[in-house]
Amino acid sequence: MEIDPWPYDGLPDCWNSxxxxxxxxxxxxxxxxxxxxxxxxxxxxEAHSRLVEQMRRILGEAICAVFDDPKAVEIMLNDDxxxxxxxxxxxxxxxxxxxxxxxxxxxxxxxxxxxxIVSIGKPVVEGVMPDEFLRARFAGAIPPIMPQPTFCIRLPxxxxxxxxxxxxxxxxxxxxxxxxxxxxxxxxxxxxxGSTGSGKTTLVNAILHTISERAGLNERxxxxxxxxxxxxxxxxTSSMLTxxxxxxxxxxxxxxxxxxxxxRIIVGExxxxxxLALLKAWNTGHPGGLATLHAxxxxxxxxxxxxxxxxxxxxxxxxxxxxxxxxxxQIARDxxxxxxxxxxxxxxxxxxxxxxxxxxxxxxxxxxxxxxS
Numbered sequence: 001m002e003i004d005p006w007p008y009d010g011l012p013d014c015w016n017s018x019x020x021x022x023x024x025x026x027x028x029x030x031x032x033x034x035x036x037x038x039x040x041x042x043x044x045x046e047a048h049s050r051l052v053e054q055m056r057r058i059l060g061e062a063i064c065a066v067f068d069d070p071k072a073v074e075i076m077l078n079d080d081x082x083x084x085x086x087x088x089x090x091x092x093x094x095x096x097x098x099x100x101x102x103x104x105x106x107x108x109x110x111x112x113x114x115x116x117i118v119s120i121g122k123p124v125v126e127g128v129m130p131d132e133f134l135r136a137r138f139a140g141a142i143p144p145i146m147p148q149p150t151f152c153i154r155l156p157x158x159x160x161x162x163x164x165x166x167x168x169x170x171x172x173x174x175x176x177x178x179x180x181x182x183x184x185x186x187x188x189x190x191x192x193x194g195s196t197g198s199g200k201t202t203l204v205n206a207i208l209h210t211i212s213e214r215a216g217l218n219e220r221x222x223x224x225x226x227x228x229x230x231x232x233x234x235x236x237t238s239s240m241l242t243x244x245x246x247x248x249x250x251x252x253x254x255x256x257x258x259x260x261x262x263x264r265i266i267v268g269e270x271x272x273x274x275x276l277a278l279l280k281a282w283n284t285g286h287p288g289g290l291a292t293l294h295a296x297x298x299x300x301x302x303x304x305x306x307x308x309x310x311x312x313x314x315x316x317x318x319x320x321x322x323x324x325x326x327x328x329x330q331i332a333r334d335x336x337x338x339x340x341x342x343x344x345x346x347x348x349x350x351x352x353x354x355x356x357x358x359x360x361x362x363x364x365x366x367x368x369x370x371x372x373s
Contacts, residue, residue, distance in 0.1 A: 051109060052132045058106045062096045067134055067155065074197065075153040077103055079146065086197070088161065091340055103149035107140045110151075118142055127244075128227050129153070137227045156229045163206050169339040179346050180329070184210050187264075187288035188326035193301035198331050199341045200292040201229050201268070207290060208232045208266065222257045224250060225268030232266070250274035251312075254281055264288040273312030275305055283324040298328040298347040325349050 056064055066072045066085055074086040077098055086092045107125050111118040114127045123142045128135045133153075140151030163180060166172045172180070183190055184207065192207075194200045208221075212234040215221065223230050223239040230239070238260055240253045250267065254277040257265055265286050267278055270293045282289050295301035302321060309317040330345040 048130070051113060052130055055106065055109050055130075055133070058102050058109070060096065060098075063098075066095070067136070070158040072155055073157075073202075074155065077149075077151050079148045079150060081148070088159070088202070100148045103151065104142060107142060107149055107151065110138055110140060120144060125151075134158075135228055137229075154227070154229075156227060157202060157205055157231060160205050160209050160231055161202050162209050166203075166206060166343075171337070171339050171341060172343045176343055176346055179327075180207065181210065183327050184214070184288070189282045189287055189289045189324055190291075190327045190329060191270075191301055191305070191325055192290070192292045192329045192331065193295040193298060194292075194331040195294065195296065195333065198333050200331060203329070203331055203343075204266070204268075204290055204292060205229075205231050208234075211264065211288075218263075220261055220263045221266060222260050222262040222264070223266045223268075224253045224257060226250075227268075230266065230268055251277045254278055257281065258284075262286055264290070267291040269293070270305065270308060272308060275308035276312040276314060276317065279305075279309065279317065279320050279324040283320060287326075295330075298330050298345055301328050301330070302349070322349060 063075065063083060066075055069087070071087040071090070072085055073088060074084075074092075076084045076086070076092075078084065081097045081099060081103075083095045083098050084092050085095045107118050110127075110129070111125045113130060114125065116122070116125070118125050118140075120143070123145050125138070125140045127138060129138050134156055136156060137154040138151065140149065142149045163172070163177055167174060167177050180190075190207065192200045192203050208230060211221070212232055215234040215236070217236050219234070220236045220238070221232055221234050223232060223237065224242070225239070226242045228239070228241065232239070240257070242249055242253060250271065251274045254265075254267075254274060258281060262281075263286065265278070265281050266289060267274075268291075270278060270291045278289075278291060293301050293304060295304045302325070305321055305325070306316055306318060309320070326349055328345075328347045328349065329343060330347075331341060332344050333340060334342050
């Protein structure tokens with residue numbers, strides 16, 4: 001009498017290819033798919049481990065140790081092969097020297113990790129580093145656009161520099177401290193403006209720390225960033241990361257954010273036409289947000305925000321900006337200051353005919369001309 005090894009009908013084809021009848025044990029077992037998947041995963045893990053180990057060998061002990069330094073914020077390789085480190089409170093110092101051949105090998109490994117290549121035709125490599133390197137933000141380039149291979153690694157913040165620390169270091173005055181606290185309590189939308197390396201993200205983390213101390217479960221924060229630099233200990237927080245390989249940029253994540261029931265929307269850096277989506281989100285019942293922007297002063301920050309909105313294919317959005325943005329904080333590098341940076345201005349945006357950062361105060365010459373016109 002024959003026994004049907006599989007008494008049921010309708011076994012999917014994908015299962016048929018993976019199940020085999022074991023005559024000796026007289027049972028079905030999974031063979032091909034599970035084993036193949038396991039083998040593929042194991043091969044990927046081993047390949048990733050080899051790549052990370054190669055990266056560590058090329059960087060060397062001195063540079064790898066910087067990733068464990070909580071005060072380090074930037075690793076820079078210059079054309080001359082010098083490796084420079086920037087740390088909070090101590091500025092930029094020279095660490096070691098990296099030969100051009102080693103730098104080229106490292107950029108090739110980064111390109112391989114990012115699933116691309118680096119060559120004369122494609123001389124730039126950008127993206128986040130592996131988890132073993134804190135998912136630091138990496139940007140590198142080779143000749144012909146650079147004399148020698150160079151790179152810059154932005155390390156995520158690991159220490160929270162509180163607003164009280166800012167006062168102790170004289171980066172902000174007691175009056176500026178009170179203004180920022182009041183803006184947080186009043187759920188004002190704050191734009192932090194400054195140049196590259198001025199400390200915008202560090203200041204955002206300080207303000208987030210202040211928000212977290214006051215927030216409960218009833219206040220939900222949603223964070224959007226391209227690299228994991230923002231730190232928030234609020235009890236009701238959701239964090240999103242952009243993923244360019246899948247086309248998930250700031251604009252798409254901002255739209256998704258509105259379905260996550262946010263009370264405060266925090267954006268790591270405003271860029272391109274996503275500025276319009278952010279302003280609309282802030283202006284539709286989500287006050288108390290934070291965002292950073294590259295600009296030299298509060299007036300330039302508002303103009304740049306308007307220009308970024310127009311990149312989305314819309315006309316000037318000055319009225320929307322007046323409604324959505326409440327405060328602009330300007331932070332700048334200052335070589336004469338012991339901390340290397342200071343807050344130079346806190347401007348409250350006012351709508352209507354009253355003075356506003358949109359318009360600079362009239363100069364003495366302008367006043368004279370107005371008198372005789």
